[in-house]
Every structure is written in structure tokens, then in C-alpha cells.
Amino acid sequence: MxxxxxxxxxxxxxxxxxxxxxxxxxxxxxxxxxxLGISKGYExxxxxPIGFGxxxxxxxxxxxxxxxxxxxxxxxxxxxxxVFPLLIFVGIGAMTDFQPLLENPKIxxxxxxxxxxxxxxxxxxxxxxxxxxxxxxxxxxxxxxxPTAIYVSSKxxxxxxxxxxxxAYSYMSLVPLIQPPIxxxxxxxxxxxxxxxxxKQPVSKTTKIIFPIVVTIVASILxxxxxxxxxxxxxxxxxxxxxxxxxxxxxxxxxIANIVTLLLGLAIGGTMQADKFLRGETLLVLALGLIAIxxxxxxxxxxxxxxxxxxxxxxxxxIGAAGISxxxxxxxxxxxxxxxxxxxxxxxxxxxxxxxxxxxxxxxxAAVMLSVLxxxxxxxx
Amino acid sequence: MDIWTFGWTxxxxxxxxxxxxxxxLSLLILLIKKIFPYQPDxxxx
Numbered sequence: 001m002x003x004x005x006x007x008x009x010x011x012x013x014x015x016x017x018x019x020x021x022x023x024x025x026x027x028x029x030x031x032x033x034x035x036l037g038i039s040k041g042y043e044x045x046x047x048x049p050i051g052f053g054x055x056x057x058x059x060x061x062x063x064x065x066x067x068x069x070x071x072x073x074x075x076x077x078x079x080x081x082x083v084f085p086l087l088i089f090v091g092i093g094a095m096t097d098f099q100p101l102l103e104n105p106k107i108x109x110x111x112x113x114x115x116x117x118x119x120x121x122x123x124x125x126x127x128x129x130x131x132x133x134x135x136x137x138x139x140x141x142x143x144x145x146x147p148t149a150i151y152v153s154s155k156x157x158x159x160x161x162x163x164x165x166x167x168a169y170s171y172m173s174l175v176p177l178i179q180p181p182i183x184x185x186x187x188x189x190x191x192x193x194x195x196x197x198x199x200k201q202p203v204s205k206t207t208k209i210i211f212p213i214v215v216t217i218v219a220s221i222l223x224x225x226x227x228x229x230x231x232x233x234x235x236x237x238x239x240x241x242x243x244x245x246x247x248x249x250x251x252x253x254x255x256i257a258n259i260v261t262l263l264l265g266l267a268i269g270g271t272m273q274a275d276k277f278l279r280g281e282t283l284l285v286l287a288l289g290l291i292a293i294x295x296x297x298x299x300x301x302x303x304x305x306x307x308x309x310x311x312x313x314x315x316x317x318x319i320g321a322a323g324i325s326x327x328x329x330x331x332x333x334x335x336x337x338x339x340x341x342x343x344x345x346x347x348x349x350x351x352x353x354x355x356x357x358x359x360x361x362x363x364x365x366a367a368v369m370l371s372v373l374x375x376x377x378x379x380x381x
Numbered sequence: 382m383d384i385w386t387f388g389w390t391x392x393x394x395x396x397x398x399x400x401x402x403x404x405x406l407s408l409l410i411l412l413i414k415k416i417f418p419y420q421p422d423x424x425x426x
Contacts, residue, residue, distance in 0.1 A: 105410035119392035206417040368398040
């Protein structure tokens with residue numbers, strides 16, 4: 001009887017006796033993510049479940065990521081299979097209005113320039129000693145697109161998934177702080193004051209319906225390994241523009257997106273186990289992610305300057321900063337900056353075009369990168 | 382393949398490829414807009 005009581009008491013204290021410093025630190029990190037999401041409003045939809053998942057997975061002996069653990073189930077079936085990020089993409093497509101881009105298609109090129117940070121960060125990551133596929137996963141934070149970053153890193157470097165996801169979503173929410181200093185540094189006062197004319201090129205409904213179909217076919221043929229990424233975004237957009245499947249469109253942008261966001265966040269939090277997350281590598285990933293987004297902004301603005309010169313001063317280079325995927329946050333940043341220097345300048349619609357281009361650009365950049373890797377024999381089909 | 386050959390190849394083809402694909406898409410959008418121009422009736426849809 002006495003030994004049974006002792007064993008029982010030991011069982012109660014097992015969690016405490018197995019609690020290590022790493023667990024405590026990671027529980028604090030999880031709590032910090034909760035704080036940022038709840039009190040600061042930084043991407044709460046993702047940071048709240050990620051933070052909670054990070055706390056759960058670091059409870060000693062809870063077995064959340066063991067073979068039959070709750071978070072492991074979500075991770076294996078939703079993240080490793082790539083189903084969660086792809087379902088989110090359907091929702092993003094259903095929510096996105098590409099009309100500003102269709103009205104002014106040449107602006108889509110800013111969406112390409114806004115992805116160059118990915119590739120420049122890849123070189124930096126390699127220089128810092130990251131393995132080839134790890135470097136790809138880190139660089140893709142520069143897509144400034146959470147689902148793309150999750151999709152690529154879960155494919156090539158699942159051990160970095162937690163750090164990459166936290167970096168991607170945290171920096172996306174910090175775009176209003178990260179971008180303005182770079183925009184100011186790279187433009188002259190005269191450039192920032194350029195007033196862009198109104199683009200009045202209405203788009204037919206048929207064009208809006210054909211656009212997602214053509215993008216899927218053409219982009220997938222050019223970059224086949226990205227077909228799932230491109231196809232899911234465009235499927236969502238086709239449902240939106242066709243107007244014949246309102247229930248599916250509504251489910252994609254609401255119920256499905258909400259449920260998947262919750263499960264995806266928990267699964268990502270589950271990857272933040274102390275022994276895997278508390279490494280110098282994680283700090284490097286966070287630093288490189290920030291650099292990637294700064295480089296995206298810088299190249300976007302510089303490309304905007306080139307377009308400004310080529311069009312005889314008709315394009316305000318500030319809109320180049322919106323060539324990233326953080327939609328519509330980045331476009332709003334451009335509008336605010338433009339107004340700061342010229343009250344008569346209304347850049348919002350132009351910046352929205354660039355921002356929509358950035359959304360497509362991030363997916364295309366990832367698709368192109370996957371196809372290049374396949375072509376080089378670095379990854380299989 | 383050494384890391385720099387790998388890095389520069391992915392970076393150059395990646396940047397060029399992304400730009401090329403998006404440029405092709407911009408041309409296609411212009412083409413689609415020409416084939417299916419906006420009609421004032423569209424606004425009713």
C-alpha cells in the first residue's frame with residue numbers, strides 16, 4: 001500500500017520532474033506569440049494557434065508529437081501531405097479580387113521584382129552554411145506569403161517549419177514598420193511626389209473568368225511543380241468570379257479557411273519542440289527572413305524606379321514596394337507613404353495592382369524554384 | 382554540384398523565370414482583354 005502511494009505521488013510529479021529549461025523557454029516563446037497575437041494584433045489568426053500549439057508540445061510527457069499524438073496527427077495528415085496550405089490557397093483565391101491587376105497588367109512585373117529577395121536570400125543562406133534545401137526553405141520567407149513558405153519548407157526542410165512559419169507570419173504583420181524606411185531610403189523626394197493618373201480600363205466579366213483558367217494552364221505548364229500552388233489559388237478565384245458556386249466560394253473563404261487555419265497553426269506550433277527549435281539556426285532563420293523581406297522591398301522599389309524612367313516619370317516608384325504578397329497591407333503602406341509626401345497623390349489602386357501581382361508573383365516564384373530544383377535533379381517529382 | 386553553382390543557378394533562373402512567366406501572363410491578360418472587351422452591360426453582372 002505504501003509503495004503504491006509513493007508510485008502514485010511520483011506519477012503526479014512526473015511532469016514537473018521532467019520539465020527542463022528548454023521546455024520552460026519554449027512555453028515562454030509560445031506565450032510571447034499569444035501576447036503578440038492577442039495584445040498587439042499581429043496575425044492573431046495564426047499566431048494564436050501556433051503559440052498555443054508551441055505550449056502544448058512542450059508540456060513534458062504529454063506526447064503531443066509522439067506517434068499517435070494529437071498535434072502529430074494534424075502535422076502528418078495536413079502539413080506533410082501539403083493539404084492544409086493548399087486549402088488555404090483556395091480560400092485566398094476566393095478572397096482576392098484581381099480586377100486592379102487586370103486593369104493594368106504591366107504592373108504585374110512589380111510582383112516579380114518583389115520576389116527577388118527570395119533568391120538573394122538563398123545566396124546569403126548558402127554563404128552562412130545552410131544546406132541547399134534548408135537554404136531554399138529559409139529563402140522562401142521572402143515570398144512574404146505564409147502558405148507558400150509552409151508549403152515549400154514542409155516539402156524540403158520540415159525541421160525548419162516552425163521557425164520559417166513564425167518568421168513568415170510575424171514579418172508579414174510587421175510590413176508597415178519594415179517597408180517605409182527602405183522606401184524612403186531608395187527614392188528621391190521628387191519621385192515620392194509623383195502623381196499617377198487614374199487607370200480607367202474596365203474589365204469584362206468573361207476576362208475575369210478566363211483569367212484564372214489561363215493562368216493555371218500557362219503557369220503550370222511553364223512551372224509544373226507549382227501546379228498545386230497555382231491551381232488552388234486560381235480555383236478559388238474562378239469560384240469567386242464565375243458567380244455560379246457561391247456556396248463553395250463562401251465555404252472556401254470562411255468555414256474551410258477558418259478550420260484549416262486553426263489546424264495548420266496548431267500543427268506548426270507542434271513543430272516547435274524545445275530540442276528542435278532552440279538552436280542558433282533558428283535565430284539565423286529569423287534574421288534571414290527579415291533580410292529577405294527587406295530585399296523584396298528594396299528590389300521592388302528599384303524596379304519601380306526603372307519603370308518610372310521607362311515611362312517618362314509616370315510611375316511612382318513607391319508602388320514597387322507593394323510587389324510583395326502581403327495583401328492588402330503593403331498597398332496601404334504605399335498609399336500612406338505617398339500621401340505623406342504629396343496630399344494629392346492617390347496610389348492605392350496602383351499599389352493594389354502591384355500587390356495582386358505580388359500575390360501571383362510569390363506563387364509563381366515558388367513554382368519556378370521548384371521546377372528549377374527538379375530540373376537540376378536536386379528534388380524528385 | 383558545389384553550393385555556389387547551385388545558388389547562382391537557382392537565383393538567376395529563378396529571378397529570370399519568375400519575370401518571364403509574369404511577363405507572359407501580362408501579355409495574355411492584354412490578349413484576353415482584346416478578345417473579350419468590356420461591354421457596358423458587364424457592369425450589370
